[in-house]
Amino acid sequence: MGEVATAEKPPKKNWIKGIKSEFKKIIWPDKASLGKQTIAVVIISIILCALIAGLDAVIQFGLGFLF
Numbered sequence: 001m002g003e004v005a006t007a008e009k010p011p012k013k014n015w016i017k018g019i020k021s022e023f024k025k026i027i028w029p030d031k032a033s034l035g036k037q038t039i040a041v042v043i044i045s046i047i048l049c050a051l052i053a054g055l056d057a058v059i060q061f062g063l064g065f066l067f
Contacts, residue, residue, distance in 0.1 A: 029037070
């Protein structure tokens with residue numbers, strides 16, 4: 001009645017070969033594209049940091065005014 005199916009683990013060699021074949025499918029960005037994307041991420045991060053800091057200051061001032 002209560003038969004339990006056991007799954008056999010695949011050999012590690014096949015797993016490593018699979019990983020290698022998946023890494024060959026990756027399209028790595030070129031240096032110029034990577035630089036542009038990095039600059040975009042840094043700029044967006046700085047803008048969001050300033051926005052959050054500004055909102056925090058406004059909320060802190062508002063709560064200080066109320067209390």
